[in-house]
Amino acid sequence: MFGILQDPIYEDHDTGAHPERPERLEAVRQGIADGLGSITYESLVPVPATTADLELVHDHDYVSWVRSQIEAGATRLDADTAVCRRSFAVSLHAVGGSLAGTDALIEGRVRYAFFAIRPPGHHAEPDRAMGFCLFNNVAIAARHLIQRTGLSRVAIFDFDVHHGNGTQAAFYADPSVFYSSVHQQPFYPGTGRADETGTGDGLGTTLNLPYPYGAGDDEYEQATQRFAHAMDSYRPEMLLVSAGYDAHWADPLAGHQVTEQGYAEMITTLTEVARAHTGGRIGFFLEGGYNLTALRSCVATTMATLAKNT
Numbered sequence: 122m123f124g125i126l127q128d129p130i131y132e133d134h135d136t137g138a139h140p141e142r143p144e145r146l147e148a149v150r151q152g153i154a155d156g157l158g159s160i161t162y163e164s165l166v167p168v169p170a171t172t173a174d175l176e177l178v179h180d181h182d183y184v185s186w187v188r189s190q191i192e193a194g195a196t197r198l199d200a201d202t203a204v205c206r207r208s209f210a211v212s213l214h215a216v217g218g219s220l221a222g223t224d225a226l227i228e229g230r231v232r233y234a235f236f237a238i239r240p241p242g243h244h245a246e247p248d249r250a251m252g253f254c255l256f257n258n259v260a261i262a263a264r265h266l267i268q269r270t271g272l273s274r275v276a277i278f279d280f281d282v283h284h285g286n287g288t289q290a291a292f293y294a295d296p297s298v299f300y301s302s303v304h305q306q307p308f309y310p311g312t313g314r315a316d317e318t319g320t321g322d323g324l325g326t327t328l329n330l331p332y333p334y335g336a337g338d339d340e341y342e343q344a345t346q347r348f349a350h351a352m353d354s355y356r357p358e359m360l361l362v363s364a365g366y367d368a369h370w371a372d373p374l375a376g377h378q379v380t381e382q383g384y385a386e387m388i389t390t391l392t393e394v395a396r397a398h399t400g401g402r403i404g405f406f407l408e409g410g411y412n413l414t415a416l417r418s419c420v421a422t423t424m425a426t427l428a429k430n431t
């Protein structure tokens with residue numbers, strides 16, 4: 122019932138001394154093994170995304186610009202977003218792997234899917250690279266579900282410590298995808314105020330749950346419960362999670378204090394949402410998490426908690 126997407130290609134996005142580094146995936150791999158133990162899983166196989174896949178969310182000109190910049194040897198797409206020669210190919214596999222894995226959820230081959238992908242995606246806006254992100258993996262997967270598999274309502278819950286400005290931007294006026302984020306504020310990237318709730322037809326399908334420096338398990342569980350409550354009226358047909366682990370107390374980039382127990386409580390609540398609305402199905406997309414020891418233990422906690430709730 123578990124699907125795991127892992128592939129050595131995701132380590133080829135290597136930009137030298139940078140917190141979003143290939144070694145993160147070894148920590149994730151160990152965390153998956155620690156958490157699942159002898160539980161078997163289906164290995165999900167990445168395929169490269171097509172330009173049409175990327176353009177489910179991103180502007181045609183932006184996709185062309187990213188490709189041409191990387192081919193020309195650029196080392197940065199914005200102040201924080203470093204790239205190398207392989208970054209475009211790796212990004213295509215991150216998006217394509219996400220879509221293949223999402224299809225496994227739709228087809229019922231797996232119930233819980235974890236996509237151990239790089240580069241992350243939730244800061245990437247339709248026309249802009251930001252915050253270590255080139256293309257928005259989770260947003261493209263959500264739009265794939267709406268446009269190509271006939272779902273009417275998809276929910277994205279984002280527990281990365283940073284607000285997912287890119288995902289919010291993609292769906293701000295679109296009620297077919299409900300975007301909810303718990304995050305530190307004030308903090309990078311500056312968006313995600315509680316009064317940002319959507320616009321036009323999408324008014325009410327963005328739910329931001331910001332907390333100041335120092336927030337921890339209680340606040341994250343309160344936020345997850347508020348998301349769960351919102352889902353009782355929204356009734357999503359699929360639940361996707363932007364799983365960043367940088368709200369952990371030991372993370373070097375942020376100032377929240379979530380513990381492994383806090384992640385376990387959040388994951389349990391998310392399985393309850395899934396059981397109530399999505400036939401139990403959840404797809405987890407790796408976003409941030411920069412302390413390798415914490416990343417390993419949080420991924421292990423995620424897996425063990427899911428295993429307890431099958």
Ligand SMILES: [Zn+2]
Pocket residue numbers: 281282283365367408409410
């Ligand atoms: Zn983050």
